[in-house]
Amino acid sequence: MTGARRLLLLGGTGEARRLATRLGSPDPAGTERIEIVYSLAGRVREPALPPSCQIRIGGFGGAAGLADYLRAERIDAVVDATHPFAATMTTHAAQAARATGVPLLVLRRSSWREQPGDDWRRVPSLAGAVALLDRFVLPGPRPHSDPAPRVFLTTGRTDLALFAGLHRPWFLARSVEPPTGPVPPRLTVILDRGPFDVAGETALLRRHRVDVLVTKNSGGTMTAAKLAAARDLGLPVVMVDRPPLPPGVAAVDDVDAAVAWVAPPWPR
CATH class of the missing domain: 3.40.50.720 (NAD(P)-binding Rossmann-like Domain)
Incomplete structure (x- = not known):
C-alpha cells in the first residue's frame, strides 16, 4: 500500500x-x-x-x-x-x-464487577431502572423524613427524560452540561466532570442524604469511586447492564x- x-x-x-x-x-x-x-x-x-x-x-x-x-x-x-x-x-x-x-x-x-459488600440490583436496561425505582422501597431505618427514596442518578443528562414520569423519588443528577428536555419534577443537578475520588463521593452522598445510586455499568476509573462510596455507606446500587x-x-x-x-x- x-x-x-x-x-x-x-x-x-x-x-x-x-x-x-x-x-x-x-x-x-x-x-x-x-x-x-x-x-x-x-x-x-x-x-x-x-x-x-x-x-x-x-x-x-x-x-x-x-x-x-x-x-x-x-x-x-x-x-x-x-x-x-x-x-x-x-x-x-x-x-x-x-x-x-x-x-x-x-x-x-x-465492565465493573460486584465486590464483597456491594448491594447491586441489576437491571437489563434503563427502562428496567425506571420500573424498579417507581416501586423502590428501602429496608430498615431512614436517615431522613422523606418517605420517597433519594436517588443519585448518574446515567447521563440525555437519559433524564426517561425518569421524568417518576414523581415519587427525589433525584440528584450530575452531568458535564445542563440537561435539556423533560426531567423528573424533584431534581437537583450538579455540573461537574470526573475523575472523582472516594472521599468526595462519600461526602456528596452524605450531604444529599442519598438512599440509592443508579448507574450504567460503564467501567473504567473515571467514575468508579461512587461505587466504593456506596459500598462503604451500605447503599444499594441499581446497576444497568451493558447492551x-x-x-x-x-x-x-x-x-x-x-x-x-x-x-x-x-x-x-
Missing part, C-alpha cells in the same frame, strides 16, 4: 483519546503513517480532543450513511471506541463494515490491544 492508511476512530471516551495519541506518535507499534479521522457525535460543546487528528463532528445518517462515508473517504479500517452504551452507533458501525468490507474493531473498557455487542464483531478491552490490531496487516 502506498501513502498513509486512513483510520476512522469513533471517539468520545478516554480510551479513544489515548488510542488516537498513541497512533499519532512516531511509528506506533511499527506501523507506517496513519491518518486518523476522529469522529464525535457532537453532544458536548467543548469535548476533550486528541492531537494530530482530523476532527469530524456530527452523525453519519445511519448505517447506510456511514457506509457511504467509508467509501467516499477511502477509509481502510474503523475502531469504534465510543461509550459502552452507545449501542446504536456500534450497531451502525457493524452494519457499515459488513456492507463495505472495511475491518472493524470495537474498543470497550472492562450486547453485535454478533461477530471483534472486540478488545484495552488500548494496547487496539494498537496491536492496527499494526499491519489490517484484518480483512
Whole structure:
C-alpha cells in the first residue's frame, strides 16, 4: 500500500483519546503513517480532543450513511471506541463494515464487577431502572423524613427524560452540561466532570442524604469511586447492564490491544 492508511476512530471516551495519541506518535507499534479521522457525535460543546487528528463532528445518517462515508473517504479500517452504551452507533458501525468490507474493531473498557459488600440490583436496561425505582422501597431505618427514596442518578443528562414520569423519588443528577428536555419534577443537578475520588463521593452522598445510586455499568476509573462510596455507606446500587455487542464483531478491552490490531496487516 502506498501513502498513509486512513483510520476512522469513533471517539468520545478516554480510551479513544489515548488510542488516537498513541497512533499519532512516531511509528506506533511499527506501523507506517496513519491518518486518523476522529469522529464525535457532537453532544458536548467543548469535548476533550486528541492531537494530530482530523476532527469530524456530527452523525453519519445511519448505517447506510456511514457506509457511504467509508467509501467516499477511502477509509481502510474503523475502531469504534465510543461509550459502552452507545449501542446504536456500534450497531451502525457493524452494519457499515459488513456492507463495505472495511475491518472493524470495537474498543470497550472492562465492565465493573460486584465486590464483597456491594448491594447491586441489576437491571437489563434503563427502562428496567425506571420500573424498579417507581416501586423502590428501602429496608430498615431512614436517615431522613422523606418517605420517597433519594436517588443519585448518574446515567447521563440525555437519559433524564426517561425518569421524568417518576414523581415519587427525589433525584440528584450530575452531568458535564445542563440537561435539556423533560426531567423528573424533584431534581437537583450538579455540573461537574470526573475523575472523582472516594472521599468526595462519600461526602456528596452524605450531604444529599442519598438512599440509592443508579448507574450504567460503564467501567473504567473515571467514575468508579461512587461505587466504593456506596459500598462503604451500605447503599444499594441499581446497576444497568451493558447492551450486547453485535454478533461477530471483534472486540478488545484495552488500548494496547487496539494498537496491536492496527499494526499491519489490517484484518480483512
